[in-house]
Amino acid sequence: MSKQGSLLAMNAVTIKDVASAAGVSVATASRVLSGHPATSPDSRAKVESAAKELGFMPNAQARSLRSTKTDSIALLISDVRNPYFSDLAHAVEQHARAAGLMTFIGNANEDAAQQDDFLATMLSRRVDGLVIVPQGLNEESNQPSEMMNRVLSSGIPTIFVDRALPSVQVPAITANSAQALDEAVATLQSLGHQNIAFVGGPKHASTALERYSAFETALANNGLHADEALHFVGDFQPASGALAAKWLLENPAKPSAIIVADAPMAIGALRVWRELGVRVGSDLSVITFDEVDAMLIHDPPIATIGHDLSQMGKMAVQALREVMAGQKPEPEELISKFTLRPSVASAKATQVMEGKVRP
Known part of the structure; x- marks a missing residue:
């Protein structure tokens, strides 16, 4: 890294710094770094070179506020101590990563209240989608919990994995x-x-x-x-x-x-x-x-x-991505052996x- 890059690295490098180093306008630098097609090859090369030289890292939070996407999903499993669910979580996380999605993982501990706490937090974080191992219906009402209903009515792309909820129309990947x-x-x-x-x-x-x-x-x-x-x-x-x-x-x-x-x-x-x-x-x-x-x-x-838990994780991520794209995937079953x-x-x-x- 150059002396200029080293000095800037002591502070957060901004898009203005990149534009100045590349000799282009801030608007041009922004278009290049956001992948906008309306940029010339020469400008693109200058901006990309300057960004690399300065060690520029895009602000993911600011980008998400502009695009309404966070490139992240949430996975709720039933019990992190259960090796079945830890293997399933690993599979979902790896397949999501391959698709460019970061995964927040929560543990319900086989408890609907803990499930709802996690779902509330994930809604506030504005994740792009949810993969849920549901913790059953309310024992008294025989209906989904209030928080689960909030999730289902929020419009956030959601699928179930491993388990399903009776009468709830959510794509589910089960066995x-x-x-x-x-x-x-x-x-x-x-x-x-x-x-x-x-x-x-x-x-x-x-x-x-x-x-x-x-x-x-x-x-x-x-x-x-x-x-x-x-x-x-x-x-x-x-x-x-x-x-x-x-x-x-x-x-x-x-x-x-x-x-x-x-x-x-x-x-x-x-x-x-x-x-x-x-x-x-x-x-x-x-x-x-x-x-x-x-x-x-x-x-x-x-x-x-x-x-095959790797296959279940792959199918779950694929189904969620289909929902995120506005499609309506059918429920799928893996055949146990x-x-x-x-x-x-x-x-x-x-x-x-x-x-x-x-x-």
């Missing part, structure tokens, strides 16, 4: 687990498992409802019957997974296999079973949703139902649990 669950249940049934437990999520989450409904259908498709005594309702958190682990061992129906609706609950359950000496894959067959690293490095590796791993074994192997850890 369909029906085929994968059918394959998982068929595999367990072929290995002799008749009593299969299911640890589900909270009723406010569309994913929890979809997964349990698909599980019931899978049981029926394979000649098995759904039993509410084998259904534990959790909250997508490790603590409820730990409670489910003990519930299973005390359950008079004596399930020999279990399907868990998300990775954090599976992690909580696996920790308890390890402490109690239950050998997953020998004493108990375990399948969980979410293809995350924690399930792959467990000993033994855990069978999973999951989908069942991956069999050593955590699943023959039902005969689970008989060792009799008299070992069961009451």
